[in-house]
Structures are given as C-alpha cells and as structure tokens.
Amino acid sequence: LKTVSILGSTGSIGLSSLRVIDEFPGLFNVEGLCCNNNITLLKEQIIKYKPSFVCIVNNSSLKNDLLESLIKSFPDVKFYFGYDSLLEFVQNPVDILLSAIAGSAGLIPTLKAIPHIKRLAIANKETLVMAGDIVKRELNRYNVEMLPVDSEHSAVFALMDKRNISDVKKIILTASGGSLRDVSSCDMKNVTVEKALSHPNWSMGSKITIDSATLMNKGLEVIEAHHLFSKDYDDISVVIHPESYIHSMIEFVDGSVLAHIGVPDMVFPISYSFLYPEMRSNNFGTVDFVKIGSLTFKDYDPQRFPALNLAYHAGRTGETMTAVMNAANEIAVTAFINKRISFLKIIDIVSEVMDIHEVVTNPNIDNILDADLWAKKKSEEIIRSIEI
Numbered sequence: 290l291k292t293v294s295i296l297g298s299t300g301s302i303g304l305s306s307l308r309v310i311d312e313f314p315g316l317f318n319v320e321g322l323c324c325n326n327n328i329t330l331l332k333e334q335i336i337k338y339k340p341s342f343v344c345i346v347n348n349s350s351l352k353n354d355l356l357e358s359l360i361k362s363f364p365d366v367k368f369y370f371g372y373d374s375l376l377e378f379v380q381n382p383v384d385i386l387l388s389a390i391a392g393s394a395g396l397i398p399t400l401k402a403i404p405h406i407k408r409l410a411i412a413n414k415e416t417l418v419m420a421g422d423i424v425k426r427e428l429n430r431y432n433v434e435m436l437p438v439d440s441e442h443s444a445v446f447a448l449m450d451k452r453n454i455s456d457v458k459k460i461i462l463t464a465s466g467g468s469l470r471d472v473s474s475c476d477m478k479n480v481t482v483e484k485a486l487s488h489p490n491w492s493m494g495s496k497i498t499i500d501s502a503t504l505m506n507k508g509l510e511v512i513e514a515h516h517l518f519s520k521d522y523d524d525i526s527v528v529i530h531p532e533s534y535i536h537s538m539i540e541f542v543d544g545s546v547l548a549h550i551g552v553p554d555m556v557f558p559i560s561y562s563f564l565y566p567e568m569r570s571n572n573f574g575t576v577d578f579v580k581i582g583s584l585t586f587k588d589y590d591p592q593r594f595p596a597l598n599l600a601y602h603a604g605r606t607g608e609t610m611t612a613v614m615n616a617a618n619e620i621a622v623t624a625f626i627n628k629r630i631s632f633l634k635i636i637d638i639v640s641e642v643m644d645i646h647e648v649v650t651n652p653n654i655d656n657i658l659d660a661d662l663w664a665k666k667k668s669e670e671i672i673r674s675i676e677i
C-alpha cells in the first residue's frame with residue numbers, strides 16, 4: 290500500500306487522480322488532501338478516503354463556523370489552514386506527492402515536500418518553469434524520483450524509458466492548438482472569455498485552458514521538457530495535432546520516430562506516474578483507430594500565437610526570465626478571465642514585462658521569488674493603465 294498526498298485535490302487533476310486511486314483498490318492510501326477552498330467537495334473526499342492530514346489553503350475566504358464544524362465532524366483528521374500551514378502539511382512523509390496546485394503557488398510547497406517523499410508526481414509545470422534547476426538539485430539531494438503528469442511529458446518519459454538519451458535527436462511535443470486554433474487573426478482581438486475557455490479536446494482548469502488558447506501552455510511545456518529530459522531548446526519542437534491522440538513523439542538519430550498514442554484523458558498519465566515501473570490493466574478505455582479515421586498535423590502560426598516563440602526566448606535566456614514570463618502570464622490570464630483586458634493583451638503584457646526585466650544570473654530560490662513578485666507587480670501596473 291503506497292501512501293499518497295494530493296496538492297489540489299478538488300481541481301481537475303486532483304479529481305482524475307482520485308479516479309485512478311478508485312480504479313486500483315488496495316494499492317494506494319490517501320494520506321493527505323489539500324485544496325484551495327472547495328469545502329463541499331473536500332468534505333466528500335474526506336468521508337470517502339479518510340485521510341490523516343487535510344489542508345485548506347485559502348481558509349480566509351470561508352466562514353469560521355464552517356471550519357469549526359469541519360474540524361468537529363472529523364476528529365481523526367489533522368487540519369491545516371492557510372498557506373503557511375500548507376508548508377507544514379507537505380512535511381508529512383508520504384510515498385507519492387501529486388503536485389497539482391495551479392500556477393506559481395505550487396513551487397514552494399513542492400520544494401518543501403521533497404525531503405519527505407519518495408516520488409514526486411508533477412502536474413504543476415510552473416514549478417519546473419520557474420525553478421527547474423533548483424528542483425532537480427533538491428530531488429537529487431534527497432534521492433526522490435520525479436514522474437511527469439503533464440500528458441506530453443508523461444508520453445515522452447514513457448517513450449524514453451531505458452533508451453540511450455544520446456540516440457534521441459529531438460523531442461516533438463504535440464499541441465491540440467487550443468480553443469482558438471481556427472480563429473482568424475482579425476477575429477483574435479474579439480475573443481471572449483467563454484470562447485477561449487471552450488477547449489475542444491481536454492477538460493481542464495481555467496488557467497491552463499486559457500494558456501492552451503494562447504499556446505503559452507505549450508511554451509511552458511517546452512521549458513518543462515527542457516528540464517525533465519535535459520534537452521537543448523533546439524532539440525525540442527512543437528507540432529499542432531488537433532485530434533490530441535498522439536501525446537508526443539521522439540525522433541532518433543537514425544530518423545525513426547516513436548509516437549505515444551492514447552485516449553486524451555488525464556487518468557492515463559496520472560496512473561502511469563503512480564504505478565511506474567509497473568503497468569496494470571484498467572477500465573479507462575482504449576483507442577479505436579477506425580473510429581478516429583485520421584490523424585493530422587500542421588505547423589503553428591507565430592503571428593497568431595506569439596506566446597510560443599516568447600517562451601523559447603525565455604527558456605534560452607534562462608536564469609530568472611522563465612519565472613518572470615510565468616508570473617506575468619499568470620496575472621494577465623487572470624485579468625483576462627476577469628474581463629479586465631482583451632485576449633490579445635495577455636501576451637503583449639508578458640512580452641512587455643520580459644523586455645524590462647533585468648535577469649539575475651545563477652539565481653537562488655529567493656532571487657526567483659523576487660523576480661516572480663516583481664513581474665506580478667509590473668503586470669498589474671500595466672493592466673491598471675490599459676484596463677477596459
């Protein structure tokens with residue numbers, strides 16, 4: 290029985306991970322659950338999974354008597370409230386920590402957890418984008434394995450398994466193209482929040498769905514792949530594959546290519562990351578090739594989707610630049626979701642903030658957090674000056 294702690298248990302990845310745990314009874318024991326503030330769903334999860342530790346990060350948004358009655362209802366559970374106590378919560382030792390908090394908020398809890406876990410299943414790509422080198426150093430220091438949960442990276446990880454890295458010439462990340470892949474450049478400026486949130490293939494949280502619409506998600510994934518597989522940016526490419534059945538590919542020096550194909554559902558990468566190196570049969574469904582009929586590919590349009598080239602630039606610059614890009618993007622995406630700015634402004638703001646950032650070389654974690662805060666402040670300033 291492996292113990293599991295889930296950061297972000299009421300989010301999209303968290304819910305899929307509980308489906309995985311349900312699918313393999315007797316294999317996993319949910320030790321820790323952590324959510325932002327969805328207390329209704331959290332209660333159901335506590336009743337079903339009987340965790341020992343529970344954390345509500347955004348407790349200030351909830352009424353005190355609600356929290357008190359929660360504590361009373363579950364006397365066997367140790368509760369943690371607030372961000373500071375989340376950093377204590379993650380120090381409870383478990384076999385597997387699933388890091389699935391959205392955005393930059395995932396970095397420090399994930400880092401703090403590393404000395405107390407055996408395996409890090411990482412869904413929070415921002416952690417690697419912001420501080421990939423530092424995270425890898427910590428993982429090495431405490432001898433902790435890292436398994437990617439992002440579907441593309443899970444695919445690459447599976448394809449790379451027991452291969453000689455020097456035989457791999459290129460990683461080819463596939464991108465669905467997001468909700469705006471068929472929108473013409475002149476219609477891009479009028480894109481509504483509702484339209485941008487309607488992803489054709491994947492059901493995900495709102496931040497990542499908007500990131501898919503701008504292609505920033507793929508940009509973050511290029512940086513994530515660079516850290517996970519130690520490949521140069523020149524050797525990581527992106528191809529639009531609207532059907533989302535090929536989750537990514539690797540090209541070998543001899544010209545042959547391996548593709549990872551599967552149903553687009555996060556239960557697959559999550560169960561891979563939990564079970565590895567084992568594999569078990571499941572009822573998650575299989576690919577029906579005849580039904581799919583055809584798989585198509587095209588290049589991305591850098592005019593309509595400038596985010597991807599911006600992310601390559603941030604990645605190649607490295608240092609604090611990736612954290613700055615990520616922070617500016619996070620603030621701009623939230624402003625778009627709150628209808629404060631138009632869709633095209635998201636990447637304009639990211640680009641503007643990156644332009645004025647003075648890179649700190651060889652950054653430590655404090656330098657990275659400073660850069661993150663600085664970029665968030667700058668972005669907010671720009672947003673306030675252009676708000677609609």
Ligand code: MG
Binds near residue numbers: 439440441
């Ligand atoms: Mg992905």
